[in-house]
Amino acid sequence: MADNKQDVGEPDRSRVSGSEDYEVRYFAEQHGLSMDEARELIARHGNDREALNAEAQRLKRN
Numbered sequence: 001m002a003d004n005k006q007d008v009g010e011p012d013r014s015r016v017s018g019s020e021d022y023e024v025r026y027f028a029e030q031h032g033l034s035m036d037e038a039r040e041l042i043a044r045h046g047n048d049r050e051a052l053n054a055e056a057q058r059l060k061r062n
Helices: 021-031 035-045 049-061
Strands: none
Touching (some): 021 035, 021 049, 035 049
């Protein structure tokens, strides 16, 4: 199902939808990752934006 762009409250902003290319692209660009790296993080750690941001930072440090 497509992301409802009218439903943009806090719960929607707290997640990254791995099925929406524009969300994955934004997350990848934000952290200097490739699309594949971003999708792998989402698959491995879920779609919680805070957790993904922390994992992306950890990945960049290594």
